[in-house]
Amino acid sequence: xxxxxxxxxxxxxxxxxxxxxxxxxxxxxxxxxxxxxxxxxxxxxxxxxxxxxxxxxxxxxxxxxxxxxxxxxxxxxxxxxxxxxxxxxxxxxxxxxxxxxxxxxxxxxxxxxxxxxxxxxxxxxxxxxxxxxxxxxxxxxxxxxxxxxxxxxxxxxxxxxxxxxxxxxxxxxxxxxxxxxxxxxxxxxxxxxxxxxxxxxxxxxxxxxxxxxxxxxxxxxxxxxxxxxxxxxxxxxxxxxxxxxxxxxxxxxxxxxxxxxxxxxxxxxxxxxxxxxxxxxxxxxxxxxxxxxxxxxxxxxxxxxxxxxxxx
Amino acid sequence: xxxxxxxxxxxxxxxxxxxxxxxxxxxxxxxxxxxxxxxxxxxxxxxxxxxxxxxxxxxxxxxxxxxxxxxxxxxxxxxxxxxxxxxxxxxxxxxxxxxxxxxxxxxxxxxxxxxxxxxxxxxxxxxxxxxxxxxxxxxxxxxxxxxxxxxxxxxxxxxxxxxxxxxxxxxxxxxxxxxxxxxxxxxxxxxxxxxxxxxxxxxxxxxxxxxxxxxxxxxxxxxxxxxxxxxxxxxxxxxxxxxxxxxxxxxxxxxxxxxxxxxxxxxxxxxxxxxxxxxxxxxxxxxxxxxxxxxxxxxxxxxxxxxxxxxxxxxx
Numbered sequence: 147x148x149x150x151x152x153x154x155x156x157x158x159x160x161x162x163x164x165x166x167x168x169x170x171x172x173x174x175x176x177x178x179x180x181x182x183x184x185x186x187x188x189x190x191x192x193x194x195x196x197x198x199x200x201x202x203x204x205x206x207x208x209x210x211x212x213x214x215x216x217x218x219x220x221x222x223x224x225x226x227x228x229x230x231x232x233x234x235x236x237x238x239x240x241x242x243x244x245x246x247x248x249x250x251x252x253x254x255x256x257x258x259x260x261x262x263x264x265x266x267x268x269x270x271x272x273x274x275x276x277x278x279x280x281x282x283x284x285x286x287x288x289x290x291x292x293x294x295x296x297x298x299x300x301x302x303x304x305x306x307x308x309x310x311x312x313x314x315x316x317x318x319x320x321x322x323x324x325x326x327x328x329x330x331x332x333x334x335x336x337x338x339x340x341x342x343x344x345x346x347x348x349x350x351x352x353x354x355x356x357x358x359x360x361x362x363x364x365x366x367x368x369x370x371x372x373x374x375x376x377x378x379x380x381x382x383x384x385x386x387x388x389x390x391x392x393x394x395x396x397x398x399x400x401x402x403x404x405x406x407x408x409x410x411x412x413x414x415x416x417x418x419x420x421x422x423x424x425x426x427x428x429x430x431x432x433x434x435x436x437x438x439x440x441x442x443x444x445x446x447x448x449x450x451x452x453x454x455x456x457x458x
Numbered sequence: 459x460x461x462x463x464x465x466x467x468x469x470x471x472x473x474x475x476x477x478x479x480x481x482x483x484x485x486x487x488x489x490x491x492x493x494x495x496x497x498x499x500x501x502x503x504x505x506x507x508x509x510x511x512x513x514x515x516x517x518x519x520x521x522x523x524x525x526x527x528x529x530x531x532x533x534x535x536x537x538x539x540x541x542x543x544x545x546x547x548x549x550x551x552x553x554x555x556x557x558x559x560x561x562x563x564x565x566x567x568x569x570x571x572x573x574x575x576x577x578x579x580x581x582x583x584x585x586x587x588x589x590x591x592x593x594x595x596x597x598x599x600x601x602x603x604x605x606x607x608x609x610x611x612x613x614x615x616x617x618x619x620x621x622x623x624x625x626x627x628x629x630x631x632x633x634x635x636x637x638x639x640x641x642x643x644x645x646x647x648x649x650x651x652x653x654x655x656x657x658x659x660x661x662x663x664x665x666x667x668x669x670x671x672x673x674x675x676x677x678x679x680x681x682x683x684x685x686x687x688x689x690x691x692x693x694x695x696x697x698x699x700x701x702x703x704x705x706x707x708x709x710x711x712x713x714x715x716x717x718x719x720x721x722x723x724x725x726x727x728x729x730x731x732x733x734x735x736x737x738x739x740x741x742x743x744x745x746x747x748x749x750x751x752x753x754x755x756x757x758x759x760x761x762x763x764x765x766x767x768x769x770x771x772x773x774x
Contacts (some may be wrong), residue, residue, distance in 0.1 A: 224677070
């Protein structure tokens, strides 16, 4: 993905973001609400509403599918087949009036030549794989008969049903209890260890990133500000925003209720700013920051978009 | 499910009973004595009293009601004060005419409303824009006015279609079609406006649901997304709206029947009111309210078939 820009009328959701995910790599995409994470994910799947969203990019390619030129047919082949996606709210992501078996079977049959009964058997197998007890008898239940965690498991089963090479997970644990979150993360890590499936994990929770991902991409106001391996980013963050983000995470070894927020407010989507969008909140801002800094390598596999990344 | 159905039927009976009481009392409380009207000017008190007795209007109101209700549940709704024909016979003659009119109007409404509502699938298309304007026009223009306009154009100016009269759909289908066309279009236009106004936003909302995004993320084509996912979810509000429209149309066709001089139920009802034919009016009110109640009941039961979550709520 190179220089992705997405706008909704006057609102700029993504203002030029670039990153690549290698085969089998698990990449976390972090940023606060409104930073453009979800819109980035949806544009990778071609799922933004065509009527209201304007998508531009120099390159936008997902597992051999060029989204800039792909026709509807090719997009549909890619979605759910080579690349799959799971969403934030498992309570609304499944059709409330269709049995889960039918919803799973539909995904399987879309991308394979399996018969109805073979797809059913495969659905049961998948439900068992993602940890639904008594999958054989629960396949004909409706979504409302499952708990939130189970519904997210079913979404995961649906996503992995056709052996995708990339799984995009848009805050898959945000709507769940902490204990269920951990179970879902374990499940995802487990599934990944069995295949060479790449993962784009979108979250605002740095703790979750540390647990599942190998690399982190930090997004701010629709742009990538830092891109580094997880341990490097946590040990030596170079962008002032990443530093602030890490410092704002409440720590268990400190006095409770000590929260260090980044001063100021994030840039609104309708606001325009020359140069670095973090400039107004940045403690290190200098005159030069009115020009947009490019993402530059500061170490091995470590990219930062900041004029002062070398001196700070 | 059975307990739910029984509870709903029980509720329906209570509502019907209340309607019976109100429709009975309304005529007793209105000024004007039907007995005096029938007796005519210059009748003596004794003559009027005799007529009153003959109509079953003498004595205590409660006794009168019990007497009437007892007959009503046995299918005897009284006789028309004017023509002396049993009300049940009159209804049997007139109701089918109205039901035919409702049926043809609903077909017209659906043929127009369903395609217009599909405009929600293609935002900002021509179909979408027409669908936005349609209900505004249809709901602000009175039904009788549309009817008069159609008569002016097709019956008087072009002389293509009859301006009034009724031909049975089952006896003479072809000429019946001609006589049904104008009233069905007038009423159907009105009904279609209601349907579009409700159905289109419902479909638009469904298309923005998370599970529709999931269906797309599976790689389904837009056609499959619509047929297998969106349609099912849109059926619930659709059935509700159709139910409301069907239930109220027995009352709503009264105006259309007046415009096209249709010998239907509405015509009977209006004549009953004008001539203080209270047994006819009582039965008519019961029928109007009863049709709403029955259709609502049926809709509630259909919900359970459509939406598994409702089924569970119905069970408990």
